[in-house]
Amino acid sequence: MKVKKKILLLASLIIILLPFFCYALNIREEIKERKIPTYLIENNSYISLRSLLKILGAEDSWGRVEDRIFIKHQDIEIKFKINSTQVFLDKKVEYLGVPVKEVEGDVLIPVDDFNNILSGFVAAPRVSKEPSFKEETVITKDKNRSFIILIDPGHGGKDDGAVGYYGLKEKSVNLDIAKRMKEYLNKELRRNTKVGIYMTREEDIDVSLMERVQMAKDIKADVFFSIHTNSSRDRRPDADGFETYYSGVKEDLVFLPSSPEKEVLDEGTEGDSSLLKILDDLNTTSAVDESRILADFVQERLAERLLTPDRGTKRRGFYVLRYTPMPAILTEIGFICNPNVEWNLKDAEVRQAIAEALAKGLLDYLKFRDVI
Numbered sequence: 001m002k003v004k005k006k007i008l009l010l011a012s013l014i015i016i017l018l019p020f021f022c023y024a025l026n027i028r029e030e031i032k033e034r035k036i037p038t039y040l041i042e043n044n045s046y047i048s049l050r051s052l053l054k055i056l057g058a059e060d061s062w063g064r065v066e067d068r069i070f071i072k073h074q075d076i077e078i079k080f081k082i083n084s085t086q087v088f089l090d091k092k093v094e095y096l097g098v099p100v101k102e103v104e105g106d107v108l109i110p111v112d113d114f115n116n117i118l119s120g121f122v123a124a125p126r127v128s129k130e131p132s133f134k135e136e137t138v139i140t141k142d143k144n145r146s147f148i149i150l151i152d153p154g155h156g157g158k159d160d161g162a163v164g165y166y167g168l169k170e171k172s173v174n175l176d177i178a179k180r181m182k183e184y185l186n187k188e189l190r191r192n193t194k195v196g197i198y199m200t201r202e203e204d205i206d207v208s209l210m211e212r213v214q215m216a217k218d219i220k221a222d223v224f225f226s227i228h229t230n231s232s233r234d235r236r237p238d239a240d241g242f243e244t245y246y247s248g249v250k251e252d253l254v255f256l257p258s259s260p261e262k263e264v265l266d267e268g269t270e271g272d273s274s275l276l277k278i279l280d281d282l283n284t285t286s287a288v289d290e291s292r293i294l295a296d297f298v299q300e301r302l303a304e305r306l307l308t309p310d311r312g313t314k315r316r317g318f319y320v321l322r323y324t325p326m327p328a329i330l331t332e333i334g335f336i337c338n339p340n341v342e343w344n345l346k347d348a349e350v351r352q353a354i355a356e357a358l359a360k361g362l363l364d365y366l367k368f369r370d371v372i
Contacts, residue, residue: 027115030055035148035219037198039108040211044098049107052114069100069107078118082107087117103203147371148196149185149362150221152320153178154228154330157206162231164342170229171204173345177333178227180355188363192372209319210256216324223294224328225362226320229345231337239335241309244299246291246329247321256323290327290369297368298331298361305357308334308341331358 031038031047034055039046049069053059061072071078079088085096096113153174155161161170182197189195198219200212216224232239295313303310321328333354334341344350366372 025055025115025118027052027055027111027118031111032218035146035196038111038215038218039103039201039205040207040215041101041103041108041205042098043208043211045111046101046108047111049109052109056118067102087114089117103205146194146196147223147366148198148219148221149223149225150198150200150216150219151178151182152200152212152224152226154226156201156204159206162229162336164336164345165237165339166342166346168336168342168346170231170336173229173333173336173351174227175201175204177351177355177358180352181227181359184356184359185362188359189372195366195372212320213256213323216326216328221324221326223362223365224320224324224326225358226318226328226330227358228330228332229334229336230332231335235337237338239338240341241311241335242299242302242306242331242333243311244295244302244313244329244331245316245318245321246288246295246313247317248288248315249317249322250287250325251323287325287327291321291329293368294327294362294365295329295331297364298329298358301357301361301364302331302333302354305353306334333358 027047030036031051036047036051036055039048050059053062053071056071056073058071058073063070067082069080069082076090077088080086080100082102083099085099087094087096094117096110096117098110098113100110101108153171155171155174157171159171161174163169178199179202182199185195185197189197198221200215201207212226230239230243292313292315299310299313316330318330321330334345336342336345363372
């Protein structure tokens with residue numbers, strides 16, 4: 001009888017403890033499963049403090065005093081300071097490879113370091129798991145699955161991009177229009193919870209071409225939408241018009257090459273077969289075709305709103321278009337080297353009009369593909 005009671009007691013303990021073993025914290029996995037956006041700063045991945053609290057289930061058990069953050073989780077107090085590499089788990093001290101940062105009021109947490117420090121913790125259970133993405137290049141028409149859009153404001157940080165006659169920087173124009181586009185899409189899709197919209201950068205920070213592509217792959221984006229402002233090679237003041245690009249070649253790399261000095265690659269380049277797997281069907285199926293269709297929708301909407309020349313949709317091997325396995329386009333909204341265009345791009349109303357035209361082109365594509 002005593003043996004039977006011991007067996008029942010042991011079984012009860014196993015049932016109680018099983019969830020803790022099942023949900024051992026892995027921040028990297030949680031980021032992928034929950035579709036949490038990451039931020040790349042100096043080649044290090046960060047997530048917001050809000051995202052970390054959500055993963056830990058500690059949204060209601062934390063506080064901040066000046067530059068110090070306090071989190072209560074599993075009867076342990078986690079303490080750290082902004083711009084510091086020290087993390088206190090009760091009285092135990094752990095050290096980060098890179099410090100916690102604060103950017104425009106957002107506290108950013110280094111992913112890899114916190115993943116190591118909190119590996120013994122337990123993740124908060126997910127209320128509802130979003131359907132996973134199928135690893136295929138064909139756009140499906142399953143209305144129940146999530147659809148991820150990644151907007152990519154070109155350049156940023158030390159990379160100004162093209163600079164106009166009056167000093168307007170391309171990186172600033174790209175970012176402002178991208179933010180306006182995201183805001184418009186969120187408003188239009190507010191009742192459609194299955195569509196997620198992310199950006200490769202929401203601030204003036206350095207993000208390499210390689211990091212942009214990797215981000216698209218990490219979050220399994222269904223569409224990659226890059227926004228740029230054009231300039232002619234000799235900065236001709238009469239250069240004018242808008243155009244949208246897609247790549248005629250797609251490659252799924254095991255190891256992404258370091259970002260080249262130039263964004264455009266030779267579409268005839270084969271690459272090192274030992275480092276990459278060329279998707280045999282990508283060049284003839286939907287990834288390229290869908291990119292062209294999306295580019296056409298966007299170009300048509302821009303033509304409705306802009307008075308500058310329509311330079312059409314074009315095939316070109318931009319790095320971010322070639323190495324993103326999903327449908328991807330890069331739109332050049334105007335020539336910043338043209339003083340008249342530059343002057344117009346300083347106008348908030350003009351930027352809003354461009355952002356809405358880009359968003360409407362994307363919405364046309366989503367409707368065409370029965371996503372919305």
